[in-house]
Amino acid sequence: MFIAIDETKCMGHGRCYAVAEDLLSDDDEGFVAERGRCWELPADLVAQAQDAADACPEGAIAVTETAAADA
Structure with a gap:
């Protein structure tokens, strides 16, 4: 995950x-x-990454299976 x-x-x-x-x-x-x-996320931090994405009111954070071309 990324x-x-x-x-x-x-x-x-x-x-x-x-x-x-x-x-x-x-x-x-x-x-x-x-x-x-x-x-790339370490496996033990995927849940924190998703929590961060869910907390962002602007939707600036994406957790995906592949690397984003443009962050």
Whole structure:
């Protein structure tokens, strides 16, 4: 599984890194630090990644079986 964070949709609410502390972090401006990236998830963090995606009001996070071409 992969996680991708669309930097154009992220508004910095912080809900994602609040529910996925082992996976995501915040930057100096309060945005998720990993925005604009796509990476493969360790199996033990897939549930946290899905929680983060579900918590994002903008739908900026996608959890998919294949890598996203554009994060």
